[in-house]
Amino acid sequence: MATIGTTNESAARLLAGCSLEMTGKDVPALVEAEGLIPAGTRVNVTFLGNEDLETRVAAVRAVLERSLLPVPHLSARRLRSAAELDEYLGRLAEVGGAERVFVVGGDPAAAEGPFDSALDVVRSGALGAHGVREVGVTGYPEGHPDIAEDVLWAALRDKVSEIGAQGLQASVITQFAFDADAVVSWIRRARTEGVNAPVRVGVPGPAGVKRLLGFARRFGVRSNATIVRKYGFSLTNLMGSAGPDAFVDDLAARLEAEPGLGEVGLHLYTFGGVATSARWVAERRGATGGDAR
Numbered sequence: 650m651a652t653i654g655t656t657n658e659s660a661a662r663l664l665a666g667c668s669l670e671m672t673g674k675d676v677p678a679l680v681e682a683e684g685l686i687p688a689g690t691r692v693n694v695t696f697l698g699n700e701d702l703e704t705r706v707a708a709v710r711a712v713l714e715r716s717l718l719p720v721p722h723l724s725a726r727r728l729r730s731a732a733e734l735d736e737y738l739g740r741l742a743e744v745g746g747a748e749r750v751f752v753v754g755g756d757p758a759a760a761e762g763p764f765d766s767a768l769d770v771v772r773s774g775a776l777g778a779h780g781v782r783e784v785g786v787t788g789y790p791e792g793h794p795d796i797a798e799d800v801l802w803a804a805l806r807d808k809v810s811e812i813g814a815q816g817l818q819a820s821v822i823t824q825f826a827f828d829a830d831a832v833v834s835w836i837r838r839a840r841t842e843g844v845n846a847p848v849r850v851g852v853p854g855p856a857g858v859k860r861l862l863g864f865a866r867r868f869g870v871r872s873n874a875t876i877v878r879k880y881g882f883s884l885t886n887l888m889g890s891a892g893p894d895a896f897v898d899d900l901a902a903r904l905e906a907e908p909g910l911g912e913v914g915l916h917l918y919t920f921g922g923v924a925t926s927a928r929w930v931a932e933r934r935g936a937t938g939g940d941a942r
């Protein structure tokens with residue numbers, strides 16, 4: 650059927666440019682995934698509270714050594730001083746991994762240093778000074794448990810316009826979600842808010858159902874029974890694992906039915922399963938006929 654064929658093509662396109670995410674502890678998994686991840690793939694490196702600067706830099710180097718593009722995260726509230734921001738960006742520039750960063754506010758309820766929000770980090774001017782050219786920021790298709798909707802939209806507009814004013818390229822990665830409909834509505838709203846930066850839709854890679862629902866609870870991501878069943882979870886088998894197959898097909902079909910949403914891609918939160926996610930993308934691309942770049 651023609652419609653299915655076309656949808657498969659757009660799913661393949663989403664998967665072909667898909668970015669991944671890893672923590673400092675995932676370097677062995679990245680090594681295991683060697684050969685499965687196409688050169689030029691963006692790999693985000695998280696900024697967890699329980700990892701230090703050299704662990705993060707080592708992960709960025711591991712990404713670079715595999716001809717992949719590192720996107721190190723900076724967590725505004727976790728930075729204890731402007732000097733710490735400078736030191737990390739300096740180390741990233743030294744190893745050749747400072748071109749792209751992703752800036753988040755950070756989960757701590759209060760700032761541990763001078764930066765209360767991602768915008769504060771952008772405004773410091775430190776990014777461009779260290780050679781950053783692309784700055785990613787967050788998006789929340791289903792809202793944030795502790796931040797009001799109007800505050801989130803104002804923050805997004807302000808960040809994207811400040812990044813542009815500094816001559817840098819803005820992009821958005823959304824918090825993971827299980828409901829493609831909510832995601833598409835959010836992108837539509839972003840465009841009407843004047844946010845025209847490329848959006849990467851965040852979705853969990855294949856992982857254990859219990860683990861995924863645990864992370865969803867921890868980060869305040871909506872996961873009611875209807876939505877998660879549609880996503881592909883089996884709630885009667887919590888020991889099983891679930892992948893985003895249905896979500897990606899659904900998203901691809903919706904994007905195709907609604908051209909004019911601008912540049913939209915995919916981002917996989919791997920939650921400790923970099924190799925599993927890389928294998929899943931490789932298999933799905935094969936299955937849907939997507940070509941390697």
Ligand SMILES: NC(=O)C1=CN([C@@H]2O[C@H](COP(=O)(O)OP(=O)(O)OC[C@H]3O[C@@H](n4cnc5c(N)ncnc54)[C@H](O)[C@@H]3O)[C@@H](O)[C@H]2O)C=CC1
Nearest residue numbers: 752753754755756757765766767768787795796804823824
């Ligand atoms: N979406 C993602 O992939 C990730 C999201 N986060 C979390 O998202 C939250 C906000 O980060 P951004 O979206 O970059 O917002 P942001 O830094 O652009 O801030 C937006 C507004 O919310 C306030 N804010 C920032 N962090 C907050 C927090 N933890 N609790 C309450 N208010 C906060 C800021 O002062 C500002 O007014 C943080 O909790 C952050 O840790 C953290 C890591 C990854």
Ligand SMILES: Nc1nc(=O)c2c([nH]1)NC[C@@H]1CN(c3ccc(C(=O)N[C@@H](CCC(=O)O)C(=O)O)cc3)CN21
Nearest residue numbers: 670672674695697699756824825867868918919920921
């Ligand atoms: N609000 C919010 N805060 C975040 O920190 C966050 C989000 N949202 N959205 C998704 C991304 C992905 N995040 C993460 C966080 C931790 C691991 C992780 O593997 N952590 C462990 C294992 C913990 C466990 O198994 O429970 C670790 O080794 O630290 C992976 C992705 C952080 N992210």
